[in-house]
Amino acid sequence: MIGLLVAAGCSAMLAQLAVAHSRAVRRFRQRGSRAPERPSDYPSVTVIRPVKGMDVEQEANFRAALETGYPGEVETVFVLEDERDPAYPLVRGAIDVHERGGGRGGARIVLAGAPPAGRTGKINNMIVGEGEANGEVIVFGDSDTRPDEVVLTNLVEHLWTDPSAGAAFAPVVNPSRARSAGDVGYAIILNAYLVAGMETELGPGRALPFLMGQMMAFRRTALEEIGGVACAEGQLVDDMFLGARILEAGYRNVMGTHALAVINYGLGFGGFLKLWRRWLFCGRGGIPVSFARPFIVRAVSYFLSLGLCIGLLLTGHAGLAALPGLVWILEGLHYVRLHRLVGGAAIPLRYIWMAWMPYLTTIPIGLSMWLRPELDWRGHTYRLDAAARLRPPTGSSG
Numbered sequence: 528m529i530g531l532l533v534a535a536g537c538s539a540m541l542a543q544l545a546v547a548h549s550r551a552v553r554r555f556r557q558r559g560s561r562a563p564e565r566p567s568d569y570p571s572v573t574v575i576r577p578v579k580g581m582d583v584e585q586e587a588n589f590r591a592a593l594e595t596g597y598p599g600e601v602e603t604v605f606v607l608e609d610e611r612d613p614a615y616p617l618v619r620g621a622i623d624v625h626e627r628g629g630g631r632g633g634a635r636i637v638l639a640g641a642p643p644a645g646r647t648g649k650i651n652n653m654i655v656g657e658g659e660a661n662g663e664v665i666v667f668g669d670s671d672t673r674p675d676e677v678v679l680t681n682l683v684e685h686l687w688t689d690p691s692a693g694a695a696f697a698p699v700v701n702p703s704r705a706r707s708a709g710d711v712g713y714a715i716i717l718n719a720y721l722v723a724g725m726e727t728e729l730g731p732g733r734a735l736p737f738l739m740g741q742m743m744a745f746r747r748t749a750l751e752e753i754g755g756v757a758c759a760e761g762q763l764v765d766d767m768f769l770g771a772r773i774l775e776a777g778y779r780n781v782m783g784t785h786a787l788a789v790i791n792y793g794l795g796f797g798g799f800l801k802l803w804r805r806w807l808f809c810g811r812g813g814i815p816v817s818f819a820r821p822f823i824v825r826a827v828s829y830f831l832s833l834g835l836c837i838g839l840l841l842t843g844h845a846g847l848a849a850l851p852g853l854v855w856i857l858e859g860l861h862y863v864r865l866h867r868l869v870g871g872a873a874i875p876l877r878y879i880w881m882a883w884m885p886y887l888t889t890i891p892i893g894l895s896m897w898l899r900p901e902l903d904w905r906g907h908t909y910r911l912d913a914a915a916r917l918r919p920p921t922g923s924s925g
Contacts, residue, residue, distance in 0.1 A: 530847055533835065537850040540828045541857070547821065548861050551727045555868055558698075558726060561733060561784050563684035569599030570663035570687055572679070572744075575656030577649050578607045578614050579905040582671040583703075584790050585614060589621035592668065593634055596676025597683070601632040604659050606639050606652040614670070645917055648907050650765050653756045666744040672699070673788045674742065681785035682744050689732065693749030693778025694770060697742040697787040698722050700870040709794030711874050711881035713802060717789065719865035720822070720885070725782060728818055734779045736815050740766030742787050745773075752776050761917050763902065763909060767813025786870060801903075803885060804892045808902055811915045829858045829886045859883040 576592060595601055605618045615636075622634045637659050642651035653667055664683055668674065678697050686695035701718055705711045721739070729735060743766060750756070753772040762768045770780045794802065810819070832854035839848035859882040863874060866882075874882070900911045910918040 529844070533839070533847050533850055536835070537832070537854050540832060540851075540854045543824070544828060544854070544857060544861060547825070548864070551723050551865055552868060554729065555723060555726045555865075558784050563681065563784065564688040565684060566687045569597070569680075569683065571600040571661065572597060572602075572664045572666055572683060573660035573662035574601065574603045574666040574668055574679070575653060575660060576603065576605045576668050576670060577652035577656065578605055578618060578670045579612065579648050579652070581613050582790070583792060584673075585670065586617045586621065588670060588673045588790060589618055590624060591673045591675070593621060593625040593630055593632070594676055595632060595674065595679045597632070597679050599683075600662070601679075602661060603632060603634040604656050605634070605636045606656040606659075607636065608641055608648065608652070609638055642907070645761050647763060647765070647909065647917070648905060650756060650759055650762070653765060657750070657756050660747075663747055664744050665747055665750055666742065667740060668742045669740065669789075671789055671791055672741050673790050675788070678742065678783070678785045678787045682742060682783045685733070685781050685783045686744050686746065689779070689781060691732070691779045692746075692781045693752075693773040693776065694738055694743060694745045695781045695783055696738045696740070696744070696766070697783045697785065698725065699739070699741045699789050700786045701789045701791060702870055702872060703790060703792040704872045705875060705878055706792050707795055708878045708881045709796050709799035710792045711878040712796075712799040712884055713791060713794055714871045714874075715862050715866055715882055716803060716806065716885050718869040718871040719862040722786075722869050723865040724818070724821065727821065729782060732779065733782045733784070735782060736770065736774055736780065736817070737767040737813055738770030738773070738780050741789060743769075745769075746778075749773060749776065749778050763911060763915050763917060764809045764813040767809070771813070799881075799884075800888060800892065803888060804896065805902055805904060807889065807892060808896065808911060808915045811896075813915075825858065825861075826886050826889075829855065829883075832858065855883075 593603055607615055618636055625634060637655060639652045639655035642648045682695050682697050686692050699722060701714045725735060753776050758772055759765045759768045773780055832851040835851035836848045836855060863882050902909045902911060912918050
């Protein structure tokens with residue numbers, strides 16, 4: 528009787544996993560057939576790049592950010608807190624090289640100063656940068672990304688040729704070769720969890736109820752209608768919050784079809800845990816339940832198969848334990864396949880075990896988030912409430 532129940536349960540989990548996997552693969556492969564139209568006239572664009580501290584291969588990132596390949600008018604505004612930021616000379620150098628080489632588009636540095644209480648450093652830089660923007664389309668790009676000469680054009684085309692779109696964002700990929708276990712964990716959650724998950728859950732016209740901020744573009748009129756970036760005052764998560772406001776204003780958020788590279792490697796296991804904790808905080812503050820539901824299903828299958836396998840082993844049913852063990856192994860390989868499909872590098876066999884770690888580590892990370900609702904991020908420490916918003920400073924009456 529136990530054998531029949533185990534076999535039936537594992538068969539159901541395997542069938543559900545097969546359906547979910549085939550759907551994800553099919554939806555991702557459709558990306559190439561969804562190229563946008565080309566506008567008759569490309570709008571002017573301002574690209575705002577908030578910068579704080581050093582990222583991996585950052586000098587190359589800054590230089591690439593200025594070689595946009597955009598066919599219309601474009602300006603780039605790098606926003607730092609002050610000249611003491613270690614990235615400042617790299618930004619200055621990239622701009623000098625661009626100007627000496629006769630590159631298209633102007634670029635300049637703006638100093639935003641330290642963020643006021645109740646505002647993250649990134650949102651403060653974005654607000655200051657928005658005030659400097661002249662373009663009809665305002666784009667925000669993260670400093671750890673390396674755009675090629677297509678991604679900005681593709682993003683603007685998706686936005687500008689869709690009258691219902693108020694904002695658009697680029698899909699991302701971490702193509703970096705893994706040097707450590709932490710690198711594999713990061714690549715799995717970015718490529719397989721986030722990007723493949725978004726491709727699977729896209730609505731008509733590649734629409735989603737939120738934005739991802741590695742590179743996101745707004746119609747100036749739509750951004751002004753929601754109150755600009757300043758409407759995200761007090762939020763930890765700028766992109767998802769702004770995407771929700773765009774939706775409330777009657778516009779759509781659309782995802783582009785050309786990937787943006789995120790350059791990150793050299794993470795130890797502890798570095799992965801810290802990054803994963805930040806992402807879980809961000810998700811709690813902005814991921815809608817509809818998007819999280821498939822991950823909940825996968826997590827239930829993961830923990831149920833693992834628990835059942837361990838339980839059967841402990842009670843002397845080693846043969847039966849192979850069935851849930853197979854389900855658990857395939858749950859991890861599901862994400863390995865999606866990671867590779869999105870464009871991630873091959874995973875060294877000595878680090879393959881990290882494909883099973885993100886779900887498992889959510890237990891201690893979730894406990895730490897409850898016991899210490901604080902986040903250390905790019906030189907600032909933020910105290911958070913239950914919805915992952917910034918708590919008022921100690922002693923504040925607000």
